[in-house]
Amino acid sequence: MLGLEKAPRGTAGYDFTDANGRRVQVKTKVPHTAWSDQLVKILYVSNLKPDLADDLIIAYRDKESHWRHIGPVAIAxxxxxxxxxxxxxxxxxxINIISSSICGR
Structure with missing residues (x-):
């Protein structure tokens, strides 16, 4: 869907590579039934491997059970x-980093 190529099985630190060869780590989040602004304020990602991956994508299911994503964004x-x-x-x-990079273009 995002034009990514799956990393070989057992690859440490990243899940995909993009067309430019950047290593992408994907984290999935399952929102609670009340996906809300409050949840966005407290939701976090841990266990990133910034020394092994270049970018992060967060995949989640919205209220209607459709897959959505945030990113990619440079982990650095x-x-x-x-x-x-x-x-x-x-x-x-x-989200602030992504918004500021979009607004800064």
Whole structure:
């Protein structure tokens, strides 16, 4: 759907490559029944491999059970927040990065 090529089975740190050879890590999120602005504020992604992947795509199912995605966005551009289990990347920050890059064009 996004023109990505699946990485070989067992590849560490990324799931796909794009047409430019960038390594893409895909994280799936299952929204709660009330997918809302409040959920966007608290939803986060962890366990990213910024040393092994270039870009991030978040795939999720919307209220109507259609698959949607956010990104791709360069992992290097994402602000992380420290956590005892490792850095967390919050969805609202990811959306802000994407919005600012679209508006800045």
């Amino acid at each position: 551009d994402l602000p992380s927040r420290p956590h005892k289990a490792g850095p967390r990347y919050f969805l609202k920050d990811i």
